[in-house]
Amino acid sequence: MANHKLILDDDLGEEFSLIAIHCSEEAYKMAYLLNKQLSLQLHRRNVDLDFSENGLDISFPLFEFENHTNYTTYFLVANKHKSAMAHTSSSGSLFGNEIQEEVVTTYLLPEYKKVDFFLKIISERGVVSEKKIVAQLNDIQQIISAYSIHKEAIKSSHNLIFD
Template sequence: MAVHKLDLGEFDEIDYHLIAIHTSLEDYRLAYSINQKLPINLGKNKNEIQINIKEGETKFSRFYYHDVEKAITWNLIQNINEVIHQKNDNGQGLFSNLNVEVSTKVYLLPEFKKVDYFLKIENTDESMDLSKIQSMLNTIESITTAYSVETNKIKSKNNLIF
């Protein structure tokens, strides 16, 4: 009988590219602008990315497009969101015993706190010109900058599994 061994290093392989986007646009406006520049059709995905932290849980918006012909998947993902939780102030004074809403910023990838959105491109081949995609994104007037992120330097890779 043949013995088959699995190398765990095979499962750790990253098969996507990540482009960081800095912009002040709302997510739906950014998706529309990207659809105008690139030959894709990003649409709002109902399956948002959920992150739980000690203050509560939040969901990051996600726009999705699957190119059936090339078998490439595109995801536009929000990086910054907020968790609003109640805080009781039991101190002494004029404003004691008040319930205060406290907002905490949450990041999908905390090591990139200044990035507003990520464009995740999965199942790409060598023929895809990532620098051309970046330059096309940088031509969008409302995007401050767009650049490629080295995926092997990301500490919170598990947040990108969805």
Template sequence: MAIHKLDLDEFDEIDYYLIAIHTTLEDYRLAYFINQHLPINLSKSKDEIHISIKEGETQFSRFYFDDEDNFISWNLIQNKNEVIGKKEIINQDLFSNSTQEVATKVFLLPELKKVDYFLKIESDEDDLKINEILTKLKTIKSLSTVYVVDTETIKSKNNLIF
């Protein structure tokens, strides 16, 4: 009788690059500029990323492009969003028992709070020219900073599984 073993380390492999983008642009404008500078066609995805916290639930916008010829999938993901919850205020005055809306900032990757967007590039190929992609992204005038994130240091990398 043969014994088959599964090596679980194979599932821990990270087969994507994560590029951090700092900008004041809206997500659709950023996707437009990235499409102009890279040979991709990002479009708004109906499958947004849902995150639940104790204050409520929020969704992060996502733009997606699947390059079937090169076996690469591209995701532009929002990192910052807000959850608007209601807080009841109990006072002993004229406005007692009033409710107030409270906005709480939520981050897809909380350890990278200053990052506005992430460009996640999934590829099985090891010869992806990430430095060339960074150089092209840096030519977009409205971007403050663009850099590759070390995915080994991210604690909440499960938020990037979608």
């Protein structure tokens, strides 16, 4: 009988650009600002980017725009999710149970904890100018800073698969 060997390739197979955005606005407001400044039509997906980790259900808001004329897809995703975890502690008495809540922050890309949002751009033609987009993003008053991230620097790139 022949042996078959499966090789797992770590490459995502798609070329994309990733821009980090530091901004304290809510996700819907960020999408609005990008739509206005970059002439996009980002809309929230029906299903957010959902994970389950350590018993917590984690959901990151995900916005998408497909530009069919340029064969380019834009994704805006939040990097941070805060959730409350309840702990019950007993003091040994009948009515002594105490419930304590702890706020847990989870990151889409843990290596970039200070980043608030990511703009992922997939272009089949490669016509997207990252420098121009970063300059336009930095012109938005509410954005503190925006910069490109090299694909090789991302350790948890599997979290950026949105399909």
